[in-house]
Amino acid sequence: AGELAAVAQRQAAALIAPPAPVRLGDVVPAPERVEPDTTADYLLPADAVIRVSADPAALAVGEQLAALLRPATGYPLPVTDTVGATPTGGIALQLTDDADLGAEGYRLAVTTGGVRIRARTATGLFHAVQTLRQLLPPAVESGTPVAERWVLPGGSILDRPRYPHRGAMLDVSRHFFPVADVLRLIDHLARYKLNRLHLHLTDDQGWRIAVDSWPRLAVVGGATEVGGGPGGHYTRADYRRIVAYAAARHVTVIPEVDLPGHTNAALVAYPELAPDHTAPPPYTGTEVGFSYVDPANERTYDFVADVLGELATLTPGQWLHIGGDEAFKVPADVYARFVERVQRIVAGLGKTVVGWHQIAPAAHVDGRILQWWGTSGDDPVTADAVRRGARLVLSPGNHAYLDMKYAPDTPIGHDWAGLIDVPRAYDWDPGDHLAGVPAEAVLGIEAPLWTESVTTRAEVEFMLFPRLPAIAELAWSPRSRHDWADFRQRLAGHGPRWTAAGIAYHRAPEVPWP
Numbered sequence: 370a371g372e373l374a375a376v377a378q379r380q381a382a383a384l385i386a387p388p389a390p391v392r393l394g395d396v397v398p399a400p401e402r403v404e405p406d407t408t409a410d411y412l413l414p415a416d417a418v419i420r421v422s423a424d425p426a427a428l429a430v431g432e433q434l435a436a437l438l439r440p441a442t443g444y445p446l447p448v449t450d451t452v453g454a455t456p457t458g459g460i461a462l463q464l465t466d467d468a469d470l471g472a473e474g475y476r477l478a479v480t481t482g483g484v485r486i487r488a489r490t491a492t493g494l495f496h497a498v499q500t501l502r503q504l505l506p507p508a509v510e511s512g513t514p515v516a517e518r519w520v521l522p523g524g525s526i527l528d529r530p531r532y533p534h535r536g537a538m539l540d541v542s543r544h545f546f547p548v549a550d551v552l553r554l555i556d557h558l559a560r561y562k563l564n565r566l567h568l569h570l571t572d573d574q575g576w577r578i579a580v581d582s583w584p585r586l587a588v589v590g591g592a593t594e595v596g597g598g599p600g601g602h603y604t605r606a607d608y609r610r611i612v613a614y615a616a617a618r619h620v621t622v623i624p625e626v627d628l629p630g631h632t633n634a635a636l637v638a639y640p641e642l643a644p645d646h647t648a649p650p651p652y653t654g655t656e657v658g659f660s661y662v663d664p665a666n667e668r669t670y671d672f673v674a675d676v677l678g679e680l681a682t683l684t685p686g687q688w689l690h691i692g693g694d695e696a697f698k699v700p701a702d703v704y705a706r707f708v709e710r711v712q713r714i715v716a717g718l719g720k721t722v723v724g725w726h727q728i729a730p731a732a733h734v735d736g737r738i739l740q741w742w743g744t745s746g747d748d749p750v751t752a753d754a755v756r757r758g759a760r761l762v763l764s765p766g767n768h769a770y771l772d773m774k775y776a777p778d779t780p781i782g783h784d785w786a787g788l789i790d791v792p793r794a795y796d797w798d799p800g801d802h803l804a805g806v807p808a809e810a811v812l813g814i815e816a817p818l819w820t821e822s823v824t825t826r827a828e829v830e831f832m833l834f835p836r837l838p839a840i841a842e843l844a845w846s847p848r849s850r851h852d853w854a855d856f857r858q859r860l861a862g863h864g865p866r867w868t869a870a871g872i873a874y875h876r877a878p879e880v881p882w883p
């Protein structure tokens with residue numbers, strides 16, 4: 370009888386109080402399972418407490434949640450390590466031993482009494498916090514207090530990622546981007562549950578990472594960029610700061626040193642690596658495929674070992690990306706031997722090789738990952754490398770390339786892989802994209818942003834939003850949740866959030882923005 374009375378009371382309250390402005394299912398990427406209970410909305414009170422399992426990594430997520438909510442709510446939201454077995458009131462973040470949740474999954478339950486989040490790892494709690502953020506009214510993005518009813522929609526969510534590798538790439542070589550821009554990009558990734566940031570650190574137009582043993586790489590090779598601007602580079606301290614900021618947001622940085630091609634900037638700095646031992650002129654155009662370090666020179670392998678060695682010590686993540694694309698001037702057999710030697714160097718450093726799919730013909734090395742950027746789903750050479758043990762990250766040029774224009778009149782970007790509007794970014798299935806590649810060989814997806822024509826943070830964000838969330842949904846959500854009509858509605862709700870966060874997104878005509 371007491372329970373019935375409680376139900377009646379809640380229903381009465383629901384009649385008086387306006388419903389939560391956001392529905393429980395209005396989350397991007399779509400959670401695996403959503404069970405709304407419109408009688409169980411939770412009004413976050415001004416004296417709410419964030420209770421967290423007594424674990425340093427979990428407590429750090431609790432502090433991040435508080436830091437997200439304090440500016441807009443103006444509430445103190447103290448964080449304590451006193452979460453009980455059955456938490457009451459406020460928001461509880463609990464580590465539990467629920468094997469169903471895997472390494473990144475979580476459960477979130479909203480009742481009239483509070484919010485309870487459970488996960489096996491701090492990473493799972495962190496993803497849940499991103500969901501929670503989206504369930505609050507868009508004003509939660511405000512940096513200053515807003516008079517708002519901070520209501521969360523009632524019900525429960527069970528959520529786990531489809532793929533372990535969910536990433537984006539930023540080309541900091543064609544145009545250099547300061548550390549602050551990279552940190553902001555990491556925030557964007559975290560918001561959509563992406564967990565890999567691939568940094569394309571070197572190319573013809575600029576070398577962007579300081580290397581102590583070859584100092585001219587950054588100082589000389591970093592002083593150029595497309596169009597003749599000043600370029601720039603990251604010091605070791607800058608790079609460490611990026612890595613640490615990413616790690617705190619459960620994102621792993623994957624550094625790329627593009628070899629043997631795309632190396633004009635390195636050759637300007639160290640002409641001894643050039644096939645004719647002569648410094649080429651600095652390059653600030655946008656052609657590809659003309660430069661290479663000399664595979665016949667032993668000094669080249671000293672250079673590779675030193676550079677990758679230093680990068681390995683700066684990079685806690687498991688992966689080193691060795692590029693390998695568009696080395697058009699290097700004969701195929703010489704190229705394959707070169708890649709095999711570089712792969713052995715990476716393995717010797719205790720890291721796992723990632724390379725563009727052009728490295729497919731080289732011999733397999735344990736764990737190697739090919740990043741496929743083709744535009745046709747038929748690639749026998751890549752499929753053969755998969756049979757020999759390689760796994761794939763998919764970056765199809767005609768769906769996932771964030772540097773492609775949205776439409777013919779998009780002011781920046783390329784169109785060599787076609788135009789990519791939001792439906793095109795969303796409507797493909799990584800599970801069966803490449804012929805002859807079993808679904809288990811696909812580790813995930815990555816959306817690259819090449820920056821020949823992208824010069825500012827605002828332009829980066831214009832190209833990312835709203836396509837990055839589309840890619841994130843493909844990478845995270847189960848295929849059963851794939852639904853364009855539903856996605857475009859959920860996406861539309863994010864427009865005001867981006868505006869509040871200072872993101873000038875592309876108002877794609879396919880999305881019913883408010």
Ligand code: TNX
Nearest residue numbers: 657694695725742772783819
């Ligand atoms: C191809 S995709 C490249 C890049 C260019 C890009 C422009 C790939 C591995 N290589 O060097 O920046 O096209 O879209």
